[in-house]
Structures are given as structure tokens and as C-alpha cells.
Amino acid sequence: MATRAVRYAVIDAFTDTAFKGNPAAVCFLEDGYQVDDEWMQSVAKEFNISETAFLTRAVSGDNPRFNLRWFTPVDEVDLCGHATLAAAHFLLSYGLVKCDVIEFATKSGILTATKVYGIKQSTLFNVKDENFIKSNGEKESFSIELNFPVCKVVESDPGEIPSIPETLNGASVINVTKRGSSDDHIVLPCPSLKL
Structure with missing residues (x-):
């Protein structure tokens, strides 16, 4: 201690x-x-x-x-x-x-x-x-x-993607990818989105 x-x-x-x-x-x-x-x-x-x-x-x-x-x-x-x-x-x-x-x-x-x-x-x-x-x-x-290190990003399987538009209050999403070494998803919302 x-x-x-x-x-x-x-x-x-x-x-x-x-x-x-x-x-x-x-x-x-x-x-x-x-x-x-x-x-x-x-x-x-x-x-x-x-x-x-x-x-x-x-x-x-x-x-x-x-x-x-x-x-x-x-x-x-x-x-x-x-x-x-x-x-x-x-x-x-x-x-x-x-x-x-x-x-x-x-x-x-x-x-x-x-x-x-x-x-x-x-x-x-x-x-x-x-x-x-x-x-x-x-x-x-x-x-x-x-x-910082660059993380490898891969395409997400649509079955893996949680209900992202609902989570973002119905916002439109351009793309969803996944960090290659984890289950973390990267969401690219529409540019007009104000969170």
C-alpha cells in the first residue's frame, strides 16, 4: 500500500x-x-x-x-x-x-x-x-x-451493429465500421447531425 x-x-x-x-x-x-x-x-x-x-x-x-x-x-x-x-x-x-x-x-x-x-x-x-x-x-x-498508434478498421457485419439510429435519436448514419482488434464500433453520422 x-x-x-x-x-x-x-x-x-x-x-x-x-x-x-x-x-x-x-x-x-x-x-x-x-x-x-x-x-x-x-x-x-x-x-x-x-x-x-x-x-x-x-x-x-x-x-x-x-x-x-x-x-x-x-x-x-x-x-x-x-x-x-x-x-x-x-x-x-x-x-x-x-x-x-x-x-x-x-x-x-x-x-x-x-x-x-x-x-x-x-x-x-x-x-x-x-x-x-x-x-x-x-x-x-x-x-x-x-x-498515437493507428488502429486497423474493418467493415461491420450488419448483424453486429446495434440499433445505432435509435441510440442517436433517429439520426442518419453514413457508415459504421469496427475496430479490428475489438468489438468497438466507429459510427460516422451525417455531417448535419448535432449531438
Whole structure:
């Protein structure tokens, strides 16, 4: 069982405004900090938001790598975009890494987060970097770009498709495909659909 304090933050992904976007908790487990799956699940349940990310340092140096796991309040998941974005933001914004590229070792493979300078508008994060000062003395803004694995998509068997139009309140659907490695369906609604 964990007995030491844990550094954590709740970070709103896909926004630069507090209490907007998609929140994720990020817990940084310092070197040597040992916890089990039950403890992580209990912490995620306590936060009670869609995802809680747990980070541990795997490799230090110029290109740091962190182990990253994601838990909902009820189960561990194999991949979560907004919690990965929150984890990268946490590491970059709190000065825990001094580089522009972070690697995450996950159940879905190696994911990368890259600090990108010079983007005026972003749907991700727009952060003032305390370590990068422009020649006029202003702090440079940066965004975070994520690189995720590509999932193979296959056609869905019509018998496998649940009653999607009913689920979407009668909305028209253009296409339904299935993620090749799971039973997850990907639904492409008509462009005029407002969910």
C-alpha cells in the first residue's frame, strides 16, 4: 500500500480555460514508489472523473520515457487520448522534463508527446513556457502534439451493429465500421447531425 504523498493535478484537456474541456487526473509516482493495481483503481474511484493517469519514470536523460496507465472509476483502459495529453502537460508545465519530446510506454505501445512552438491557436493546450524566452523577453507559447498508434478498421457485419439510429435519436448514419482488434464500433453520422 502507498504511504507517501503523491504529486497530482487535475488538468482540463482541449482548452486553455479553467473548468472547461475534458478533465483528467494525473498522478506522478516518484522513483521507488510502489503501488498495486487495486490502489490505483481506488485513487481513480476517489477522483471520480472519466480518467486518472498514473506516471512512473522508466528512463531518464535527453529523451525521457514514462510508464503510463489509465484508470476510469471502475476499470483500467488500454488507451486514453485526453489523459495522455494531460500527462504530457503535467510533465512539461511543472518542469519535470527539460526536453521537447516525451515517450510514454503503455499497453497500446509507445506514444509520444511533442512540444510544438509557434502555433497561435490550438484546440489542445496553449501554455506559456517558463524555460523558453523569445529575443524580446516574452515567454513563448507552445502546444502539445500527440502521436498515437493507428488502429486497423474493418467493415461491420450488419448483424453486429446495434440499433445505432435509435441510440442517436433517429439520426442518419453514413457508415459504421469496427475496430479490428475489438468489438468497438466507429459510427460516422451525417455531417448535419448535432449531438
